[in-house]
Amino acid sequence: MDSYLWTIIVTVGAAVFALAVVEAVHRTVRRLGRRSVLLSELSEHSHRPFQVAATVLAVQFGLRFSTGYGVGTPWRQTVLHLLVLAVIATTAWLIASLLLVSEDTALARFRTDVPDNRQARRIKTQIVMLRRVTIAVIVVLAVGVMLMTFPSVRGVGASVLASAGVIGVVAALAAQSVLGNVFAGLQLAFSDAVRLDDVVVVEGEWGRIEELTLSYVVVQLWDERRLILPTSYFTTKPFQNWTRTQAAVLGTAEFEVDWSVPVQAMREELRRLVEGTELWDGRTCVLQVTDAVGGMVRLRALVSAADAPRLWDLRCLVREHLVGWLREQRPSALPRLRAEVGAAAGRLPWQWIEPRRPAPGAAVERRRTDKEPHDDARLFGGTDDGDARSSAFVGPDEPAEAPQR
Numbered sequence: 001m002d003s004y005l006w007t008i009i010v011t012v013g014a015a016v017f018a019l020a021v022v023e024a025v026h027r028t029v030r031r032l033g034r035r036s037v038l039l040s041e042l043s044e045h046s047h048r049p050f051q052v053a054a055t056v057l058a059v060q061f062g063l064r065f066s067t068g069y070g071v072g073t074p075w076r077q078t079v080l081h082l083l084v085l086a087v088i089a090t091t092a093w094l095i096a097s098l099l100l101v102s103e104d105t106a107l108a109r110f111r112t113d114v115p116d117n118r119q120a121r122r123i124k125t126q127i128v129m130l131r132r133v134t135i136a137v138i139v140v141l142a143v144g145v146m147l148m149t150f151p152s153v154r155g156v157g158a159s160v161l162a163s164a165g166v167i168g169v170v171a172a173l174a175a176q177s178v179l180g181n182v183f184a185g186l187q188l189a190f191s192d193a194v195r196l197d198d199v200v201v202v203e204g205e206w207g208r209i210e211e212l213t214l215s216y217v218v219v220q221l222w223d224e225r226r227l228i229l230p231t232s233y234f235t236t237k238p239f240q241n242w243t244r245t246q247a248a249v250l251g252t253a254e255f256e257v258d259w260s261v262p263v264q265a266m267r268e269e270l271r272r273l274v275e276g277t278e279l280w281d282g283r284t285c286v287l288q289v290t291d292a293v294g295g296m297v298r299l300r301a302l303v304s305a306a307d308a309p310r311l312w313d314l315r316c317l318v319r320e321h322l323v324g325w326l327r328e329q330r331p332s333a334l335p336r337l338r339a340e341v342g343a344a345a346g347r348l349p350w351q352w353i354e355p356r357r358p359a360p361g362a363a364v365e366r367r368r369t370d371k372e373p374h375d376d377a378r379l380f381g382g383t384d385d386g387d388a389r390s391s392a393f394v395g396p397d398e399p400a401e402a403p404q405r
Contacts, residue, residue: 007063011059011062011063011066013062014058014062015058015059017058018054018057018059019054022047022050022054025050026043038101038102041101041104041105041108042101045100046094046097046101049090049093049094049096052090053087053091053093053094056087060080060083063079063083081149084149085146085149088149089146091142092138092142095138096134096135096138099131100134103130103134121195121196121198122195125188125189125194125195126189126190128189128196129189182215182231184230184231184234184235187235188234188235189212193235194217194239194244196210196212197209197243198242198243198244199242199307200219200239200240202219202227202240203227203229205221205227206221207219207220207221207222212231213231214231215231216228216230217229217230217233217234242308243308247306247308248281248283248305249304249307249311250302250303251303251304251305251312251315252300252315253300253301253319253322254290254299255298255299255301256297257297257299257334257335258333258334258335259292259295259297260333261297261299261330261333262330262333263287263299263377266287266322266325266326267287267376267377269322270287271376273318273322274318277314277317279311279313279314279317280303280314281310283304284302284303284304284379284383285304286302286376286377286379287301287376288300288378288379295337295338296335301318301322302379303318304385
């Protein structure tokens with residue numbers, strides 16, 4: 001009876017001593033954490049696993065050294081085995097918390113709530129993927145070590161290792177899609193093809209990357225829906241990434257109007273509109289005639305914004321304003337169908353007037369125009385942004401070979 005009492009006293013004393021040491025270390029680290037982000041994260045996130053691991057380890061040592069009278073008894077072996085399993089589990093928990101603290105410390109150095117956050121989002125994506133891999137590896141290793149403490153499992157280990165080649169082939173075939181998604185997730189994290197918070201267009205839907213795991217990607221659509229895709233989708237199918245290099249984008253608003261539309265006046269109205277709204281980033285404002293068939297003239301207004309949400313609102317604003325401007329200021333330019341019989345004698349802008357034929361022998365005056373197109377009528381040129389866009393679509397400047405005669 002005295003032996004059991006001594007075992008209880010030693011075990012409780014070891015646990016109390018471990019808790020006291022852990023508390024002292026915690027207070028010291030928390031005091032030093034006022035100057036260090038790493039120590040602050042350690043005191044906040046690793047205190048509990050450190051406390052549990054140290055207590056279990058102390059109890060295990062205390063019980064082992066105070067139960068010498070029970071060597072070889074089943075109850076001692078069972079209790080010590082359970083404590084060994086608890087030590088392995090709590091140690092794995094402590095190691096995982098330390099790795100997570102280091103990853104959180106690295107994430108704290110990169111802010112994603114600033115306009116130019118491409119580099120920060122890339123690093124955040126990689127760290128999040130490494131965190132998931134880290135936790136999975138630690139869990140697998142801990143479970144493996146715990147299983148190896150059972151003699152029966154160690155005995156089976158030899159035969160399992162002998163047939164590891166066959167098992168590996170079978171497992172690879174059975175988990176082909178799963179492994180494919182895992183490798184695709186790692187490829188996405190380190191290839192910089194897509195990152196967290198990137199704006200993408202997939203399956204005809206527009207949204208942002210909300211979550212990126214080893215097996216699937218969650219895209220938050222513009223209407224608050226969630227589109228869940230396997231990671232292999234982004235390595236096997238094309239998709240649009242609007243924020244891979246920068247968030248600024250271009251957008252269009254198209255109009256089909258009558259041939260009598262005053263293009264230059266409409267161009268000036270577009271310029272006046274965008275200069276009066278904060279949605280425009282000041283880069284591109286172009287109005288061009290892109291088609292003129294079927295009795296209609298197609299105009300395309302091209303504008304730019306700092307990001308995709310502002311661009312959407314700006315495009316809607318351009319459509320609404322120019323439609324109202326045409327209706328109120330230029331009603332003759334609204335789309336219409338007409339039919340004329342014979343020569344029209346009217347003087348309306350859209351009516352055909354028979355040209356005057358020159359008298360026989362009279363000199364024909366040829367008119368030349370050297371008028372340059374307006375800057376707002378050119379997408380590739382006219383402005384610094386247009387010149388840069390033009391140079392991006394020009395091939396290498398190589399001298400042309402003289403034709404041989």
